[in-house]
Amino acid sequence: MEIVRLSPNIGANITGIDLSKPLSSGVIENIKAAWDEHLVVRFRNQSIRDDDLLRFSKYFGELDPPGPNPYGITFLPEYPEINVISNVKTPDGTPIGNLGDGEAVWHADMTYIEQPPVAGILYSLEVPVGQGNTYFSSMIRAYEALPDSLKREIEGKTLIHDAAHNSAGMLRKGYSETTDPSETPGARHPMVWTDTKGNRALFLGRRPHACIVGLTVDESNRLLDEVWSHATDPEWTWHNEWEVGDVVMWQNHLVMHRRDAFDGNTRRIMHRTQLKTFAA
Numbered sequence: 001m002e003i004v005r006l007s008p009n010i011g012a013n014i015t016g017i018d019l020s021k022p023l024s025s026g027v028i029e030n031i032k033a034a035w036d037e038h039l040v041v042r043f044r045n046q047s048i049r050d051d052d053l054l055r056f057s058k059y060f061g062e063l064d065p066p067g068p069n070p071y072g073i074t075f076l077p078e079y080p081e082i083n084v085i086s087n088v089k090t091p092d093g094t095p096i097g098n099l100g101d102g103e104a105v106w107h108a109d110m111t112y113i114e115q116p117p118v119a120g121i122l123y124s125l126e127v128p129v130g131q132g133n134t135y136f137s138s139m140i141r142a143y144e145a146l147p148d149s150l151k152r153e154i155e156g157k158t159l160i161h162d163a164a165h166n167s168a169g170m171l172r173k174g175y176s177e178t179t180d181p182s183e184t185p186g187a188r189h190p191m192v193w194t195d196t197k198g199n200r201a202l203f204l205g206r207r208p209h210a211c212i213v214g215l216t217v218d219e220s221n222r223l224l225d226e227v228w229s230h231a232t233d234p235e236w237t238w239h240n241e242w243e244v245g246d247v248v249m250w251q252n253h254l255v256m257h258r259r260d261a262f263d264g265n266t267r268r269i270m271h272r273t274q275l276k277t278f279a280a
């Protein structure tokens with residue numbers, strides 16, 4: 001097993017491991033350590049089945065079933081714990097997966113619930129070459145680099161995380177559009193997250209429809225725009241240019257991600273799990 005850093009501040013590539021086979025506890029510990037250090041890890045050239053993806057995911061914690069999608073569909077009825085991210089439609093026009101072919105704006109997953117998943121794991125089965133890149137940004141580095149004045153301004157502040165829209169901007173089933181951000185439906189979380197290891201990280205969810213509790217909408221927008229411009233600085237991001245067989249996993253409380261739009265005439269299919277909690 002070899003671990004190679006992919007950028008100065010986030011991401012590592014791991015080689016020498018076949019995820020279609022059970023892994024020893026020693027190997028799992030080494031992956032965990034690399035994941036804690038680099039926040040995002042990638043394995044290339046994997047050829048795995050859904051059962052393998054589930055077994056691998058469960059080494060790291062408790063599975064969290066997919067959140068609601070705009071279509072109200074369970075994409076893989078035989079594997080309800082697995083989500084599908086895809087633009088492909090069946091001949092009758094039913095999407096086989098979520099998020100379409102547009103941009104997915106910067107976000108962490110499902111932060112609009114009280115206990116957002118701690119991690120996401122994506123496996124690419126079909127990808128358009130050179131398109132639909134996925135970007136990851138370290139919220140630990142972003143917080144560290146925040147000017148002291150901004151750190152003071154957000155200290156103790158709580159943010160409303162929009163439950164109504166997904167990262168592709170589509171309305172989730174059962175929600176309607178709102179215009180006043182202070183009335184956005186969704187969980188409220190501290191803007192600075194301290195994890196069990198004592199890491200301090202920005203915790204922003206997503207920018208559209210967000211609002212800081214206790215500020216006017218204008219004040220909230222001003223402060224959020226300033227903080228967001230740091231959070232997504234290329235200095236602490238890395239992006240994956242997908243190949244078929246990539247497995248990429250990220251720590252969802254400490255990392256944000258976004259995806260480029262891609263040509264809708266191409267096919268992109270990913271199978272995906274997420275974790276509710278990390279293994280003890």
Ligand code: OGA
Nearest residue numbers: 085104109120134259272
């Ligand atoms: C996700 C997600 C981005 C992508 O699965 O949570 O945001 O690259 N996916 O499809």
Ligand code: MN
Nearest residue numbers: 108109167257
């Ligand atoms: Mn996501």
